[in-house]
Amino acid sequence: MNIAVYPGxxxxxxxxxxxxxxxxxxxxxxxVVLVAINNEKKSFFGAEERVKMxxxxxxxxxxxxxxxxxxxxxxxxxxxxAKALIRGxxxxxxxxxxWKLAAANEFINSDIEIVFFMARHETSFISSSSIKELYSNDxxxxxxxxxxxxxxxxxxx
Ligand code: ADP
Numbered sequence: 001m002n003i004a005v006y007p008g009x010x011x012x013x014x015x016x017x018x019x020x021x022x023x024x025x026x027x028x029x030x031x032v033v034l035v036a037i038n039n040e041k042k043s044f045f046g047a048e049e050r051v052k053m054x055x056x057x058x059x060x061x062x063x064x065x066x067x068x069x070x071x072x073x074x075x076x077x078x079x080x081x082a083k084a085l086i087r088g089x090x091x092x093x094x095x096x097x098x099w100k101l102a103a104a105n106e107f108i109n110s111d112i113e114i115v116f117f118m119a120r121h122e123t124s125f126i127s128s129s130s131i132k133e134l135y136s137n138d139x140x141x142x143x144x145x146x147x148x149x150x151x152x153x154x155x156x157x
Contacts, residue, residue, distance in 0.1 A: 016123035037070040057146035
């Protein structure tokens, strides 16, 4: 079985992430969306909230699972026997960051392939940080994120 891990902060999940998940789910037998618990990077939503919002958003895609992990993504991928890591690219500035991250991951285990999906034009401007910024300035973001994110943001802000 070809398993791929899609790691990220997902703070919160956006329609950009969801588009990558849907496209990747057609290429792999199983996708594990992995919420990184990274104590150094202060997150707005707790890990459990982020997992819950993603689970709600992917409930209709049968071959997608959602987990959280505190540690190196590559170690998690090895543990579950994944063949690939998935990441997304929007703009050139993403490339610089992703290039370094991919090099570090390749150093850990070069047998697990890192697969990049280019953002679709209509979601390429969406980021988790812009969602929080727009929402806190009273901009309607309901067309940019899954419904569960709108609900959680309402509770929080
Ligand atoms: P991280 O904090 O690990 O960068 P993110 O949750 O911000 O995690 O993003 C996870 C991955 O999804 C990254 O590779 C990022 O470039 C990608 N991504 C984020 N938003 C989009 C989008 N709108 N379209 C395509 N890829 C995206």
